[in-house]
Amino acid sequence: VQGHGMHGMGETMHIPFPFDEAEQQGDFSRVNMGIHTALRILRSKVDLQHFCGYVTMLNPWSRQANRKLSDASDGRVEFNLRTDSGILALSLLKIWLSLGFLSVVPTTELEWVPLELCFGIPLFSSELNQKVCRKIATHGLCRKESxxxxxxxxxxxxxxxxxxxxxxxxxxxxxxxxHDAGSSSSLLQPFSADMGVPLPAKNLMFKEGVLSEWNGWSPSSV
Known part of the structure; x- marks a missing residue:
């Protein structure tokens, strides 16, 4: 997503992979993001079944990241998770949701876009770390065939x-x-050390399905 953060951080969610069979079925929801059309296309282009990692999904229009909870009762409820009171408020929020006193704001597929694709085991979140590690074990990524x-x-x-x-x-x-990327023989050949990695020479912009060179003007229209 180009210019992320320019008009607010929005809301992000991390989706671990490889994806289970159940995660690729059903209707899209906040707890079933694996069915998102963009993720289906991503799986068809990149082999996510033999890699491990996570995809960060972004809802740029969501204000949930800033206010956490709104329109509860007659006013807003805000809390800071860095404080004891914030942790307590989060616990109470989970209880209220489970008892039906509050409802989760519904989300639609069009509100979410992929922000980042990361390979490997994440270290910044113990919960996400455990989810990815469970994926590695259940999908047998360490087997010779995989x-x-x-x-x-x-x-x-x-x-x-x-x-x-x-x-x-x-x-x-x-x-x-x-190289013919489609031929199996070229895939088995080692890279030449003399080739090196080419450095980017142009600014690129992907807008409305079209990839083009960006001259740096009109950032508000990106």
Whole structure:
């Protein structure tokens, strides 16, 4: 998401992967984000079944991150989780929700967009850490067969990333002319140390399904 934070931080949620079969079925909701159309497309482009990590989803229009809870009773309820009173308020909130005194604001699929795709085991959140570790165990990511598929997928992804970066260099041919990313033989060949990693040369903007060069003007329209 370009310009995230310019008009507010919005609300974010971390979705661990690999995705379970149940997470790819049903209707979209706050507790079933794996069915999001963008995540389905992402799974078709990137092998998330043999990698581990998480996808950060963003609701840029949500004010929940700033106020935590609104319109409860007659006014607003705000609390700081860094204080004992904030922890107590969070506990009470969970009780109120379970008893039906408050209702969770419904969310729609169009309100959420992918913000970040991260590979590996997260260390900033113990809860998310445990979720990803459980995914590793339940999906058998450490099995030899899974590791072989991971090796193939990681090489293919590396070529795709290099090809993308290389295609936006000034006066340099794309890596498609050097490697056929679709052939299995090229995926098994080691990278040349002399090739190096090309540095970005252009600012890119993805807007309304179109990827184009951005000259830096009119940030409000991005």
């Amino acid at each position: 590791l072989q598929k991971l090796l193939h997928s990681s090489r293919k992804l590396s070529l795709q990333v290099l090809n993308f970066v290389h295609s936006f260099q000034e006066g340099i041919a794309t890596l498609d002319q050097l």
